Amino acid sequence: MEHVQLVGLAIIVSILIGVPLGVYLTTNEYLAESVLQIFSIIMTIPSIALFGVMIPILSTIGQGIGFLPAFIALVLYSQLPIIRNTYTGINEVDPNIRDAAKGLGMTTLQRLIKVEIPNAMPLIMAGVRTATVLNIGVGAIAAYIGAGGLGSLINQGISRSNTTMVLVGAVVVSILAIVVDQLLRYFEKRFTPKGI
Amino acid sequence: MLEFKNVSKIYNGNKKAVDHVNFNVDEGELVVLLGPSGCGKTTLLRMVNQLESITEGDIHLNNKSVKESNKIEMRRKIGYVIQSNGLFPNMTIEKNVMIVPDLLGWDRKKQLDRFNYLMELIGLHPDEYRKRYPHELSGGQQQRVGVARALAADPPVMLMDEPFGALDPIIRTKIQDEFLQIQKEIKKTILFVSHDIDEAVKMGDKIALFRDGQLQQYNHPFEILHRPANEFVSEFVGQDRVLKSTSLYSVKDLVDSVSLTGYQKAGSVQTVQEDTSLRIVISKLLNQEAEQLAVEDTKGKIKGILTLDLVEKFLYKQIKETPKRTG
Ligand SMILES: Nc1ncnc2c1ncn2[C@@H]1O[C@H](COP(=O)(O)OP(=O)(O)O)[C@@H](O)[C@H]1O
Ligand SMILES: [Mg+2]
Numbered sequence: 001m002e003h004v005q006l007v008g009l010a011i012i013v014s015i016l017i018g019v020p021l022g023v024y025l026t027t028n029e030y031l032a033e034s035v036l037q038i039f040s041i042i043m044t045i046p047s048i049a050l051f052g053v054m055i056p057i058l059s060t061i062g063q064g065i066g067f068l069p070a071f072i073a074l075v076l077y078s079q080l081p082i083i084r085n086t087y088t089g090i091n092e093v094d095p096n097i098r099d100a101a102k103g104l105g106m107t108t109l110q111r112l113i114k115v116e117i118p119n120a121m122p123l124i125m126a127g128v129r130t131a132t133v134l135n136i137g138v139g140a141i142a143a144y145i146g147a148g149g150l151g152s153l154i155n156q157g158i159s160r161s162n163t164t165m166v167l168v169g170a171v172v173v174s175i176l177a178i179v180v181d182q183l184l185r186y187f188e189k190r191f192t193p194k195g196i
Numbered sequence: 197m198l199e200f201k202n203v204s205k206i207y208n209g210n211k212k213a214v215d216h217v218n219f220n221v222d223e224g225e226l227v228v229l230l231g232p233s234g235c236g237k238t239t240l241l242r243m244v245n246q247l248e249s250i251t252e253g254d255i256h257l258n259n260k261s262v263k264e265s266n267k268i269e270m271r272r273k274i275g276y277v278i279q280s281n282g283l284f285p286n287m288t289i290e291k292n293v294m295i296v297p298d299l300l301g302w303d304r305k306k307q308l309d310r311f312n313y314l315m316e317l318i319g320l321h322p323d324e325y326r327k328r329y330p331h332e333l334s335g336g337q338q339q340r341v342g343v344a345r346a347l348a349a350d351p352p353v354m355l356m357d358e359p360f361g362a363l364d365p366i367i368r369t370k371i372q373d374e375f376l377q378i379q380k381e382i383k384k385t386i387l388f389v390s391h392d393i394d395e396a397v398k399m400g401d402k403i404a405l406f407r408d409g410q411l412q413q414y415n416h417p418f419e420i421l422h423r424p425a426n427e428f429v430s431e432f433v434g435q436d437r438v439l440k441s442t443s444l445y446s447v448k449d450l451v452d453s454v455s456l457t458g459y460q461k462a463g464s465v466q467t468v469q470e471d472t473s474l475r476i477v478i479s480k481l482l483n484q485e486a487e488q489l490a491v492e493d494t495k496g497k498i499k500g501i502l503t504l505d506l507v508e509k510f511l512y513k514q515i516k517e518t519p520k521r522t523g
Binding site for chain 2: 094096097099100101102103104105106107110114115118119121193194195196
């Protein structure tokens, strides 16, 4: 299914960018503020407007409509929840725990991998979940720029004044969002170390 | 073993937390860093393992400046215990305890043996706790595990920052006793932070008493209690310093120094063991639980009768006759 493919791929790439970036920002408070601000602003751009901006830019490489602009938009929207939750999660690890890790002789990287990321896991996963649900919604709008998926069903319904089609599209999008959210909740439990 | 040479710490260019501190700690000694909150104990401790930088002066560990040592390697050779235990919530007890051996690359078998040994040492059953997580343990158990973790790679030096400070009084007393027992076996060089004079007297081979970052007196607990170096020290140890000093002695010390009253088999009389602290003896006598106590040796044989008069005589003798010791 196009919709699931689009959202799934966008989330994977978003995690690969957002988590390391969030982790890095914990070492640079100054930069952190600016980066979070930028992605907050991106969040406020309506998705239609964002697509509109991308069409002329991407047209220069012949990808003005279709998969690529939709994909980029989804990745951009995902960054705020993922980066912010990673950043907050790591920063909020109990300072005593961090101090103990340091005092026992862990290197910065060992601390991150063995202590900080595992303890920040619930928040990081919550960020991923928010981003995913958000992307399922935005992904439907991407049909306007020809990215296919469930959005096209709704689009066609609207242009043909076919209420049933619109409803079916909307309901399926909602169900997809709910199912994926539950699935991610399950993964969140699985990936969160037992002791937390 | 551990030498503080004119050590000072200035935070943010103005706050002087540690002020020209000089003293040495011998191998196998437990030194208590004592003083009111904010006097710089934690700062001094954290300069040893370089969690804080040294503004001025130097600290030598085994004749080597800690400033010049590789921080990571050095910390793995220094046990570190903090008040809030700092156990990693995401790791099992076994993983927590074995963290340093793991970093050092010990093999599985060696780690297993060490874990079992350490858990026995702190009085927790290895197999019962191996797979548990810190939050499933009581505060006292967590603190014991914190001690085991610090001891894991058998470091010669331990830094302990108010390790039992967050525990309720009954558990605290118990863990203090246990730890003294452990220390008898392991003989580590230990810096132990406390703000509690009673704890310091009980735990310390020596006490370093601080005020506003400055070392006021560094000596055996007996000297601190009976020969305070200045007004501040005598105020800090309190009016009841003679009473406090009683926890330095056991019944055996008294028996060795003054002769007990003879014992006649007449009626029932409460008994005390030779290893009982004199402090407990006094409180029993003063509580009117008994006017006299029969001293029992390890074989259960009664050696004689102990009364308040004898305790008084003993303490007087200690204060007058003990030669002055220096730190
Ligand atoms: N990171 C820090 N930055 C600035 N001042 C500090 C810092 N840590 C401690 N201090 C100050 O240094 C003094 C000594 O603190 P500390 O060593 O924690 O004392 P103690 O452990 O004896 O209570 C206190 O006045 C405290 O406010
Ligand atoms: Mg302190």
